Every structure is written in structure tokens, then in C-alpha cells.
Amino acid sequence: AQSVSQHNHHVILSEAASLELGCNYSYGGTVNLFWYVQYPGQHLQLLLKYFSGDPLVKGIKGFEAEFIKSKFSFNLRKPSVQWSDTAEYFCAVKDTDKLIFGTGTRLQVFP
Amino acid sequence: EAQVTQNPRYLITVTGKKLTVTCSQNMNHEYMSWYRQDPGLGLRQIYYSMNVEVTDKGDVPEGYKVSRKEKRNFPLILESPSPNQTSLYFCASSLSVREFTDTQYFGPGTRLTVL
Numbered sequence: 476a477q478s479v480s481q482h483n484h485h486v487i488l489s490e491a492a493s494l495e496l497g498c499n500y501s502y503g504g505t506v507n508l509f510w511y512v513q514y515p516g517q518h519l520q521l522l523l524k525y526f527s528g529d530p531l532v533k534g535i536k537g538f539e540a541e542f543i544k545s546k547f548s549f550n551l552r553k554p555s556v557q558w559s560d561t562a563e564y565f566c567a568v569k570d571t572d573k574l575i576f577g578t579g580t581r582l583q584v585f586p
Numbered sequence: 587e588a589q590v591t592q593n594p595r596y597l598i599t600v601t602g603k604k605l606t607v608t609c610s611q612n613m614n615h616e617y618m619s620w621y622r623q624d625p626g627l628g629l630r631q632i633y634y635s636m637n638v639e640v641t642d643k644g645d646v647p648e649g650y651k652v653s654r655k656e657k658r659n660f661p662l663i664l665e666s667p668s669p670n671q672t673s674l675y676f677c678a679s680s681l682s683v684r685e686f687t688d689t690q691y692f693g694p695g696t697r698l699t700v701l
Contacts, residue, residue, distance in 0.1 A: 578628035
């Protein structure tokens with residue numbers, strides 16, 4: 476079965492800093508990959524997803540992610556974070572008939 | 587408005603007292619799922635349903651039951667809750683699971699405390 480690793484558990488940044496959150500999945504073949512965001516006290520919302528085609532995926536709120544098949548990675552990036560990006564971020568991969576989530580990365584952005 | 591609703595949003599109960607958390611979606615989605623979220627463990631799937639009367643165990647099904655008698659509803663039942671089921675629970679739905687080109691829509695969450 477697939478698994479997902481998010482190596483950054485807690486990231487602290489100042490506003491305007493660049494962000495990269497790591498995500499690795501366990502095995503190859505055709506993969507469907509997702510990044511979800513959970514703002515404090517709220518439910519999960521989809522940031523972006525990859526199914527096929529261009530490996531650079533653009534999502535909402537200025538986020539993007541790059542699928543690198545050779546590295547089994549799907550890292551999330553944002554060139555300049557804002558205080559409002561403070562949230563928990565989850566990478567997920569589709570495995571047959573369900574989503575497998577990573578353990579999440581808590582991002583804190585200070586003004 | 588397309589949404590997934592859960593009730594109750596907050597619940598404090600005692601060990602052994604049966605409870606049900608309801609989940610309803612208004613998008614005619616086939617696929618519905620329950621997750622629990624715990625610090626450091628992310629979201630783990632409890633049960634899922636690919637359509638009416640079809641349910642399957644996820645990764646952590648012990649101590650939980652579900653039913654899918656109607657397409658829109660997918661209640662989570664704890665017959666005899668225990669303190670280790672204290673968690674944040676999310677219901678989710680998506681149009682189908684075959685292609686998964688659509689996304690899962692999540693409910694607002696139910697914070698359960700079992701004393």
C-alpha cells in the first residue's frame with residue numbers, strides 16, 4: 476500500500492519568506508497526489524492536485540507543487556508567504572479507493 | 587450551497603455510552619468516508635462507502651460502525667466509546683472513487699471527548 480511522508484513537522488517563517496514543504500510517497504506507477512490545507516479551527520480544503528500532464532501544478536492562494544517522479548516527491552511551494560498562510564498542510568496520495576494522508580506540517584508565519 | 591454537514595460539532599461523553607455522529611452531503615456523491623485526526627498522526631481513515639449499502643473498513647476501524655442506507659447520509663456509530671477514541675472526526679465525500687479526478691469535500695469536524 477502507498478504511504479506518504481512529510482518530513483517537516485513544524486515550520487516557522489517570517490512574512491515574505493519563501494516556503495517549501497516536503498512530501499514523498501512510497502512507490503511509483505500512476506499516482507494521484509494532493510495537498511490540503513487546514514486553517515485553525517476549520518476543515519480541510521484542497522490546495523491543489525496532480526493527476527497527469529504538466530508536473531508543475533498551480534493551486535489556489537499562490538501555492539504550487541512540483542511532481543518529480545524520479546524522487547517520488549510532490550513538494551509544495553510558495554514564493555512569499557503571508558501571515559494568513561498559518562495553517563496545517565497535508566499531503567495525500569490516492570491508493571486504490573482511498574486517500575492516504577501524511578502526518579501534516581504545521582506552518583506558522585510571523586508578521 | 588454544496589456542503590458536507592456533521593452533527594454534533596462538539597461532544598463530551600463517558601466511557602461506554604453509545605453515540606452517533608451524523609454526516610450528510612447534498613452533492614449526490616457516491617463516495618463517503620470518515621477520518622479521525624490526531625496530533626502527529628495526521629488523518630487516518632476509519633470507514634468508507636463507495637455507494638449505498640456498500641461499506642468497507644479503512645485503516646483504523648476498531649470500535650466504530652457505519653451504515654449507508656441512503657446516498658446522502660453516512661453516520662458514524664461508537665457502540666461503546668473509550669477514551670482512546672477522543673479525537674477530531676471528519677466526514678468527507680466525493681463524486682466517485684473510480685477516477686478520483688474530483689476532490690474530497692470535508693465536513694467541519696466533530697470534536698469528541700470520551701471521559
